[in-house]
Amino acid sequence: MATTSSRGRELFYTTDGDGPAVVFVAEAGLGGWCWGWQHAALAGPFETVVWDLPGTGRSAPVDGPLSLSELVTDFEAICGATQNRTVHVVGLGLGGAVALGAARQSTRIETLALIGTASHADAFDLDALFDPLESTDEPPSRDGVRASTEAALSPAFRAAHPDVIDGIVDWRLEGDADRPGRRAQRAALEGFDARDWLVEVTQPTLVFHGTADRVVDVAAGRELARGLPRGTVVPLEGAGHLANVEHSRAVNDRLLGALEAATDQLDEP
Numbered sequence: 001m002a003t004t005s006s007r008g009r010e011l012f013y014t015t016d017g018d019g020p021a022v023v024f025v026a027e028a029g030l031g032g033w034c035w036g037w038q039h040a041a042l043a044g045p046f047e048t049v050v051w052d053l054p055g056t057g058r059s060a061p062v063d064g065p066l067s068l069s070e071l072v073t074d075f076e077a078i079c080g081a082t083q084n085r086t087v088h089v090v091g092l093g094l095g096g097a098v099a100l101g102a103a104r105q106s107t108r109i110e111t112l113a114l115i116g117t118a119s120h121a122d123a124f125d126l127d128a129l130f131d132p133l134e135s136t137d138e139p140p141s142r143d144g145v146r147a148s149t150e151a152a153l154s155p156a157f158r159a160a161h162p163d164v165i166d167g168i169v170d171w172r173l174e175g176d177a178d179r180p181g182r183r184a185q186r187a188a189l190e191g192f193d194a195r196d197w198l199v200e201v202t203q204p205t206l207v208f209h210g211t212a213d214r215v216v217d218v219a220a221g222r223e224l225a226r227g228l229p230r231g232t233v234v235p236l237e238g239a240g241h242l243a244n245v246e247h248s249r250a251v252n253d254r255l256l257g258a259l260e261a262a263t264d265q266l267d268e269p
Contacts, residue, residue, distance in 0.1 A: 003058075006077035007070060012058035013051035013078055017043035020110075020263050021084040024050050025075060025095030027116070027241075028126060028185040029133075031057045031175030033168070034092060037248035038255065046259060049087075051078045055181020062180055065187035072101045079108060086110050088259055092244065093117060093124070093215065094185060100194050103201045111262050112205040113255055116213055116241045118220035119227055120193040126186055128152070128214050129241075133182065140179075145172050152241040154212045164245075198227035205231045206258055208251055210239030 003010050014032070022042055024035045032050040039048050052059040054066060054074065075098055079087055088111045091099035096117025103109045118124055132147035133140045140148075146169050150158055158165055177185060194201075205228050209221030218235060225233035234254055239246040 002081070004077055004081035006074045009054055009060040009062075011051055011054065011060070011074055011078060013049060013081070015047055015049050015082055017045070017047045019044075019046045020259070021047045021049055021079075021082060021087045022259065023075070023079060023084075023087045023089050024048070025089065025091040025098045026053060026056070027093035027095055027129075028053075028189070029056070029129065029177045029182040030092070031171065031177070033171035033175055034242065034245070035090075037245055038090065038252060041248075041252035041256065042259070046088075047082075047084075049078060049082050049084075052175075053177070053181070053185055055184050056177040057175045061178065062184040064184065066184045068097060068101050068188045068192055071098045071185075071188055072105070075099075075102050076106065084108070088262065089113070090255070091115065091117060093126075093241065094189055097189060097192050097194070100198075100201055103203055104194075104197060109203055111258060112201070112203050113208065113258070114205060114224065115208045115244050115251070116210065116216045116221070117207070117224060118216045119195050119198060119224045121189045121191065123220035123223075124189055124216055126189075126215060130182060130186065133179070139173075142169060142173065145169050145176075148172075151214060154210070154238055154240040154246060156238060157240065157246045168245075195227060198224070199229055202229050204258065204262065206254060207231055207233045208236060208243055208254075209233065210236045210241060210243035210246065212238050213241045213243065215241040
């Protein structure tokens, strides 16, 4: 566990494993718990870097709206603090938008994996995630966090794994963003529209998307993949927004394969 400073604010991050770095960027409001399913699969052959966005978990609180460019600056600060000149990036929702912005302007990014992400703000409907939390006093109630969690997962998964839902609710109560943090992070999507510059993102990109995603429709994921020069859509049948949780094995297998292929290519003489 460690911290670094960006734009005068402290950012909390953790690293594990030893190898090429994989930096995870979470959805608005969510803590690092959302990467637990990928962390277990990747840490070891890869160095995993999980960090809390401003206003989330142990990172410093925020005092106003955030912009996407500010979050890209924070991402770069995390990469610098971990002394990684090149990284692979995995982003969920807003985190995917941050990853795209970083890939457009940084030469350090080798590959991208985007989950539940769209190329423009109009395709994001974060109300399902935020409304159950906004309707309660601060801190949010357990019922509000449960409703928000259920909105991000398919009915079939919820019915089959009630114990997982209980665990996620516990983690969210402990490590998610507070109300100002959620609102500030959500504001970072305002005006986001990458459709005119997606051609500048030339890194190999996997676009994972649950076909039952209520936050970002799967059609927006397919549109995103088509707009990227080296984008490949990976539909995850029946999964909701947290497709990396619901179909963790499929996501991890595909992600590991892509990371290993990219690493092997770099090692070639």
